Amino acid sequence: MARAVREQLGQEHRYVHVLRVARLADRLAARHGESTSNARIAGMLHDLARLFPATLLLAECERRGMPVDEFERANPIVLHARLGAELARERFGITSESVLSAIRKHTVPAARMSRLDEILYLADGLEAGRSYPGRAALEALAFRDLAAAMLGVIRSSVADLQARGVPVAPQTFAALAAYERNEVGSSELPLAPQRSRACPT
Ligand SMILES: [Fe+2]
Ligand SMILES: [Fe+2]
Numbered sequence: 001m002a003r004a005v006r007e008q009l010g011q012e013h014r015y016v017h018v019l020r021v022a023r024l025a026d027r028l029a030a031r032h033g034e035s036t037s038n039a040r041i042a043g044m045l046h047d048l049a050r051l052f053p054a055t056l057l058l059a060e061c062e063r064r065g066m067p068v069d070e071f072e073r074a075n076p077i078v079l080h081a082r083l084g085a086e087l088a089r090e091r092f093g094i095t096s097e098s099v100l101s102a103i104r105k106h107t108v109p110a111a112r113m114s115r116l117d118e119i120l121y122l123a124d125g126l127e128a129g130r131s132y133p134g135r136a137a138l139e140a141l142a143f144r145d146l147a148a149a150m151l152g153v154i155r156s157s158v159a160d161l162q163a164r165g166v167p168v169a170p171q172t173f174a175a176l177a178a179y180e181r182n183e184v185g186s187s188e189l190p191l192a193p194q195r196s197r198a199c200p201t
Pocket of ligand 1: 046047050080081106107
């Protein structure tokens with residue numbers, strides 16, 4: 001799989017990123033009692049469409065009859081997650097709905113996320129190739145408490161997007177609100193949103 005992913009991505013920098021995401025997802029899955037092989041596969045395949053230009057993302061989604069909402073039409077880059085799941089199915093024969101779901105939700109989180117969804121989202125946002133204040137603390141938190149880490153990383157991502165003037169998907173705000181509602185033991189979180197990751201990832 002590694003060689004095929006490398007060829008498909010066509011960029012060494014992106015390949016190194018997916019390797020780091022797969023490794024961190026594997027460790028988080030082991031810690032939280034999830035399938036480590038599903039976590040690794042989701043990590044390896046999550047960015048298959050990341051380097052597609054906007055016109056190709058829209059065309060490939062439309063060709064498959066995938067619904068494209070208003071935000072996605074205005075910000076096609078986020079479609080790399082949903083299209084990436086289709087490519088994982090078509091080109092790598094992935095049939096596990098939990099792996100495909102995690103790939104679909106790795107850029108725009110959902111209000112309801114499975115544990116594997118959370119693990120991939122966190123591994124993508126927290127892999128060591130990213131550098132921003134609070135990253136290491138959030139990574140450590142992810143090993144103790146997935147929901148608390150999700151809240152921290154979504155906050156961080158929203159703050160970063162807003163600081164750069166990049167529109168934030170309505171679903172991201174819905175996910176943030178959902179994690180805030182369920183917030184428990186938040187004393188471990190940074191007090192203020194941290195300057196964060198390069199998004200969308
Ligand atoms: Fe991505
Ligand atoms: Fe990524």
